[in-house]
Amino acid sequence: MSTIVLALGGNALGNNVKEQLEMVKSAAKSVVDFVEQGHKVVIAHGNGPQVGMIKLLMDAGKDDMPLVECIAMSQGYIGYHIQQAIRNELATRGISKEVATIPSQTVVDKNDPAFQKPTKPIGAYSTEEEAKKIMAETGKFYMEDAGRGWRWAVASPKPIDIVEKEVVKKMLADDMVVIACGGGGTPVYNDSGLWKGIDAVVDKDFASAKMAELIGADTLIILTAVEHVALNFNKADHQDLTALTVADAKKYEDEGHFAPGSMLPKVQACASFIENGGKKAIIAALEKAREAIAGQSGTAFQ
Secondary structure: OOEEEEEEOHHHHOOOHHHHHHHHHHHHHHHHHHHHOOOEEEEEEOOHHHHHHHHHHHHHOOOOOOHHHHHHHHHHHHHHHHHHHHHHHHHHOOOOOOEEEOOOEEEOOOOOHHHHOOOEEEEEEEOHHHHHHHHHHHOOOEEEOOOOOEEEEEOOOOOOEEOOHHHHHHHHHOOOEEEOOHHHOEEEEEEOOEEEEOOOOOOHHHHHHHHHHHHOOOEEEEEEOOOOEEEOOOOOOOEEEOEEOHHHHHHHHHOOOOOOOOHHHHHHHHHHHHHOOOOEEEEEEHHHHHHHHOOOOOEEEO
16 A cells, blocks of 8 residues: 655646546546545645635735735635545445545745745736736736746745644544645744744745655656646657656756646656655546556656
């Protein structure tokens, strides 16, 4: 029996509550496939679109809600949808197992240089013209996101620790399915022995890799919209990769093959997990998760 950390992209969860309720059903099938095989499973998820929408709604209601609180809110409602979908899928298959969400706190360095250079796109997509108008009116920083449009960009410091890691370990020991580090976790820093929140969004891929490392997981699987990591993505000389060494991953990164805010953090997170003692890391399509763990799909890191 192995322990698997599954990371689900926020963009794979739809653009609104109704879509998300439907799309988490696919994620639940992948999770329960692993449970049926006897694995212990921890699910992390992104929240890029969702936390941006929450922040916009709060601002529209004249409630200047800090971004860090919006992240905590997103952990609650996304976690609720995922755990409900997993429970329903378990019931459909006649499996009795507890499922629970932990609103997690991810430790960051408040002096991380990332706070001076926003790189994490969140919220809805805008055209370049719309983005420039918003920037002029609000002072927010927008960036182009991997050819998909312009989005609000916020600081994304690297995770140092997960406050609730021991809670996750205890729940796994009790054979529960755990949802943790939602949206990368709520970023916090230690101030004279006390935890304090700080406005930022920790990348869920890096947070998932850090959690997998800290709980001693055997495998990290980052599920996304494509089946493989690729060189020259969507170009005439597009090349899918079924296996990737850490050294080659860094070489291809230096050559600019992986888009920032898209495939790059996934590749870096998998490489980091392997470098820190992880046995297996895989990037795969959501619907091919079961095949990926069997080595029949996805890109495996070694």
